[in-house]
Amino acid sequence: MSQPFLQMRNIRKRFGAVEALKGVTLEAHAGEALALIGANGAGKSTLMNVLGGVYAPDEGDILLGGQTARLHSPLEAERSGIAFVHQEMAMLPTMSVADNLFISHFPTQMGRIKRTEVLDACRAALQRLGCTFDPRVRVGDLSPGDQQMVEIARAIMTDPKIIIFDEPTSSLTSREKQRLFDVIGALKRAGTVIIYISHFLDEAFALCERAVVLRNGETVGGGMMGDLTYARVVELMIGAQNASADREQQTRQPGAVALQVEGLRREGVLRDLRFSLHKGEVVGLWGLLGSGRSELLRSLVGLDPIDGGMLRIAVNGELRALPPGEARRWMGIVTENRRDDGLLLPMPVKTNMSIANLPELIGRIYPFVDGRREASVSQTYVERLKIKIADLRQPVRTLSGGNQQKVIVGRWLQKAPLVYLMDEPTRGLDVGAKAEIRAIISELAEAGAALLVVSSDIDEIMSISDRYLVLNRGRLVAEFPRGASKNELMAAAAGVGT
Amino acid sequence: MNSPQSSSSSASNPLANVLSRESLFRLLPLVIVLIAALAVGSRSENFLTQQNMINVLLQSASLALMAMGMTVVLITGGIDLSIPSLMAFSGILGAMVLRDGGDPLVAGLVMLATGAAVGFINGFAVAYLRMIPFVVTLSMLAILSGAAVSVTNARSIGLEPGSPFISGVSAPVLGIPLPILIMFAVMLVLEVLLRSSLFGRWLFAVGTNLRAALVAGVPSRRVIALAYVASGLLAGAAAVVTTALQGAAGPTFGREGVVLDVVSSAVLGGVSIYGGVGGAINAVVGAILITLITNSMNLLNVSYFLTLVIKGIVIIAVVALTTQRKG
Numbered sequence: 001m002s003q004p005f006l007q008m009r010n011i012r013k014r015f016g017a018v019e020a021l022k023g024v025t026l027e028a029h030a031g032e033a034l035a036l037i038g039a040n041g042a043g044k045s046t047l048m049n050v051l052g053g054v055y056a057p058d059e060g061d062i063l064l065g066g067q068t069a070r071l072h073s074p075l076e077a078e079r080s081g082i083a084f085v086h087q088e089m090a091m092l093p094t095m096s097v098a099d100n101l102f103i104s105h106f107p108t109q110m111g112r113i114k115r116t117e118v119l120d121a122c123r124a125a126l127q128r129l130g131c132t133f134d135p136r137v138r139v140g141d142l143s144p145g146d147q148q149m150v151e152i153a154r155a156i157m158t159d160p161k162i163i164i165f166d167e168p169t170s171s172l173t174s175r176e177k178q179r180l181f182d183v184i185g186a187l188k189r190a191g192t193v194i195i196y197i198s199h200f201l202d203e204a205f206a207l208c209e210r211a212v213v214l215r216n217g218e219t220v221g222g223g224m225m226g227d228l229t230y231a232r233v234v235e236l237m238i239g240a241q242n243a244s245a246d247r248e249q250q251t252r253q254p255g256a257v258a259l260q261v262e263g264l265r266r267e268g269v270l271r272d273l274r275f276s277l278h279k280g281e282v283v284g285l286w287g288l289l290g291s292g293r294s295e296l297l298r299s300l301v302g303l304d305p306i307d308g309g310m311l312r313i314a315v316n317g318e319l320r321a322l323p324p325g326e327a328r329r330w331m332g333i334v335t336e337n338r339r340d341d342g343l344l345l346p347m348p349v350k351t352n353m354s355i356a357n358l359p360e361l362i363g364r365i366y367p368f369v370d371g372r373r374e375a376s377v378s379q380t381y382v383e384r385l386k387i388k389i390a391d392l393r394q395p396v397r398t399l400s401g402g403n404q405q406k407v408i409v410g411r412w413l414q415k416a417p418l419v420y421l422m423d424e425p426t427r428g429l430d431v432g433a434k435a436e437i438r439a440i441i442s443e444l445a446e447a448g449a450a451l452l453v454v455s456s457d458i459d460e461i462m463s464i465s466d467r468y469l470v471l472n473r474g475r476l477v478a479e480f481p482r483g484a485s486k487n488e489l490m491a492a493a494a495g496v497g498t
Numbered sequence: 499m500n501s502p503q504s505s506s507s508s509a510s511n512p513l514a515n516v517l518s519r520e521s522l523f524r525l526l527p528l529v530i531v532l533i534a535a536l537a538v539g540s541r542s543e544n545f546l547t548q549q550n551m552i553n554v555l556l557q558s559a560s561l562a563l564m565a566m567g568m569t570v571v572l573i574t575g576g577i578d579l580s581i582p583s584l585m586a587f588s589g590i591l592g593a594m595v596l597r598d599g600g601d602p603l604v605a606g607l608v609m610l611a612t613g614a615a616v617g618f619i620n621g622f623a624v625a626y627l628r629m630i631p632f633v634v635t636l637s638m639l640a641i642l643s644g645a646a647v648s649v650t651n652a653r654s655i656g657l658e659p660g661s662p663f664i665s666g667v668s669a670p671v672l673g674i675p676l677p678i679l680i681m682f683a684v685m686l687v688l689e690v691l692l693r694s695s696l697f698g699r700w701l702f703a704v705g706t707n708l709r710a711a712l713v714a715g716v717p718s719r720r721v722i723a724l725a726y727v728a729s730g731l732l733a734g735a736a737a738v739v740t741t742a743l744q745g746a747a748g749p750t751f752g753r754e755g756v757v758l759d760v761v762s763s764a765v766l767g768g769v770s771i772y773g774g775v776g777g778a779i780n781a782v783v784g785a786i787l788i789t790l791i792t793n794s795m796n797l798l799n800v801s802y803f804l805t806l807v808i809k810g811i812v813i814i815a816v817v818a819l820t821t822q823r824k825g
């Protein structure tokens with residue numbers, strides 16, 4: 001086989017006491033896609049940040065085409081032909097798509113930006129990804145999926161020799177995913193090196209030629225995709241431990257009404273929604289991206305404005321009518337985007353986990369929080385969710401993506417509200433952690449909570465739900481019991497037969 | 499002992515090191531200014547005397563109280579420009595009570611209540627009417643400055659020498675003038691409130707990421723409104739101290755230089771103007787430093803206006819330093 005284009009040798013990186021990378025070696029050939037696989041906190045993003053010039057390694061060399069590369073900043077990495085689609089989107093939401101695509105290299109003529117040239121180049125790049133929106137719109141006004149496509153467009157526009165995708169599909173619709181995969185195929189044929197990180201192993205098997213598996217900052221295995229099996233990869237990822245299989249779903253008896261929604265509406269988004277959630281049941285909210293499922297969850301807690309409608313929530317066994325802003329006290333919400341409206345990024349893990357529950361953590365003197373109890377309660381949930389941290393006081397910003405997601409889930413477990421609203425609760429989690437969250441969702445229902453869960457993964461929704469509500473363009477178009485088939489759900493969401 | 503499990507206990511030390519290195523960095527501008535102030539000041543004979551030190555603390559008291567109020571608001575990510583004019587206005591109302599033969603205690607309460615009431619208006623406008631803090635408090639500054647001039651006909655109101663208000667507020671306790679003790683007492687209480695009370699925790703959450711705080715169920719509006727009430731109340735407390743120490747109250751007490759001093763105290767002490775970072779101790783340390791600068795300028799006979807120029811430059815320098823660190 002030819003000489004690998006990219007060689008990373010014995011890379012080490014330490015953050016304080018945490019050794020995130022303990023001598024990782026990785027090679028990739030031109031024209032091939034390499035799957036970088038590992039559990040949450042294994043070091044995948046850190047390794048790619050080293051390659052992308054974001055972090056300087058403590059030790060180790062990087063060779064590009066056999067030559068030692070100097071990658072001391074993201075700009076240097078870009079100049080060396082390395083493009084990076086980050087796990088956490090890093091864009092300027094108030095600026096246009098064109099500004100975002102060209103921010104680091106506007107073509108200018110005597111200091112003036114060549115406007116038409118920029119717009120044409122943007123349209124061409126977006127077209128390669130099959131996007132149809134205008135490059136002059138503000139990035140913040142696009143759907144998360146489109147925003148992700150802009151980020152991908154920015155990466156491919158520079159015609160790089162290596163493209164790193166760090167979980168690119170977690171906010172894409174299946175159609176967008178397919179377009180991305182087509183583009184990756186074309187890039188491979190053009191001789192680009194693709195490094196592909198994903199917790200969806202089926203994507204890795206479909207797209208990649210080879211895999212490298214990391215565990216706790218070390219390379220533990222890999223090889224040609226054809227020689228690997230799904231089970232073998234999972235075993236490498238999480239060690240010899242049993243990959244906890246989804247446990248047998250018990251049929252639950254739903255209890256009294258916990259939340260009743262009457263005539264909830266918002267111009268152009270939600271149309272006269274009526275439904276109720278019962279204690280002890282998991283309701284799967286199914287619909288295509290843009291059907292209003294996230295908007296519904298957000299308006300239930302007053303995060304998005306509504307034009308009308310009412311909530312009744314069971315307070316001490318009695319249904320009480322409340323506006324969403326107040327009903328929030330009995331509800332916990334895992335939002336779609338943990339960085340925008342989930343985490344307090346610079347603050348400690350402990351604070352992020354206790355923030356919703358502080359009134360319950362008051363010590364003997366009234367307005368003062370009992371710091372010791374706060375720490376011990378938070379520690380309990382860190383252990384229960386196996387969140388990988390070095391210290392409870394560590395800023396949550398320094399956790400791996402999947403572990404940040406677990407912190408948000410832990411926050412609501414700690415608060416234990418009556419109603420849980422979860423928008424993509426397993427986003428960014430590894431296979432093991434996904435199964436754990438599904439088990440926790442079942443446990444919560446068995447303990448009497450009402451849960452409304454959104455997921456774009458139909459298998460996931462089907463494995464946890466007792467009942468389904470299907471949304472199509474802001475309207476509730478169908479309701480199915482547990483036994484519904486995948487086809488029924490798909491058809492209803494697409495608006496067939498209604 | 500290299501298993502991943504054991505690392506959690508040994509991790510605390512290096513992590514603490516990193517943390518303290520960061521906070522050390524935040525103290526850097528402070529240290530530079532202190533050295534500069536001492537270097538300049540020591541050229542004058544009076545600078546390092548004990549009396550001058552007591553004087554510096556005494557002069558800092560009012561500024562420190564205002565800077566602590568500003569800090570509470572800055573933590574939410576807002577700003578309260580009305581503080582100095584509110585201090586002047588509250589002082590005037592209290593002095594009018596005294597002039598009309600009112601009880602000193604009532605006069606003090608009038609000042610505090612005026613501060614809290616105006617703070618509530620600011621807070622209501624920002625939190626519930628969702629107006630921009632800068633605009634609300636700048637307008638309030640204009641209103642209060644105008645009102646102060648018109649109720650006093652642009653003259654200051656002097657208290658009678660030997661007024662019980664003066665002796666009551668500025669009397670030494672255990673040899674230390676009361677305003678200094680008030681300053682440190684408020685600092686301790688506020689610091690503890692900020693670090694470990696429900697309100698304090700919520701305040702930092704709101705200032706770090708308002709939307710995330712809302713999602714987590716923090717009663718953000720109430721918290722923001724309360725921050726401005728606290729800031730107003732502290733402006734009222736500053737009015738009590740200033741009126742007693744000056745033996746007078748007047749519209750010029752809140753002039754433009756003071757707002758600069760209040761903001762620079764907070765910023766110099768390490769409070770972030772971006773929200774989410776700061777504390778009462780930062781504000782007091784910053785206020786003492788600003789007073790030291792003013793004091794050394796006075797001793798060197800630098801004009802008031804040149805002093806403004808120098809202070810402005812110091813603020814820009816400090817903000818530049820800390821912003822670079824952020825990016």
Ligand SMILES: Nc1ncnc2c1ncn2[C@@H]1O[C@H](COP(=O)(O)OP(=O)(O)OP(=O)(O)O)[C@@H](O)[C@H]1O
Pocket residue numbers: 015016018019020038039040041042043044045046047087388389397398399400401402403428430
């Ligand atoms: N800036 C930092 N400071 C301290 N620790 C860090 C920092 N960045 C990463 N880490 C730690 O390094 C380890 C590896 O993190 P990394 O983000 O590379 O994981 P990952 O494999 O990308 O996981 P995920 O699948 O959850 O995204 C984690 O334990 C994380 O807490």
Ligand SMILES: [Mg+2]
Pocket residue numbers: 044045046087166400401402
């Ligand atoms: Mg990652």
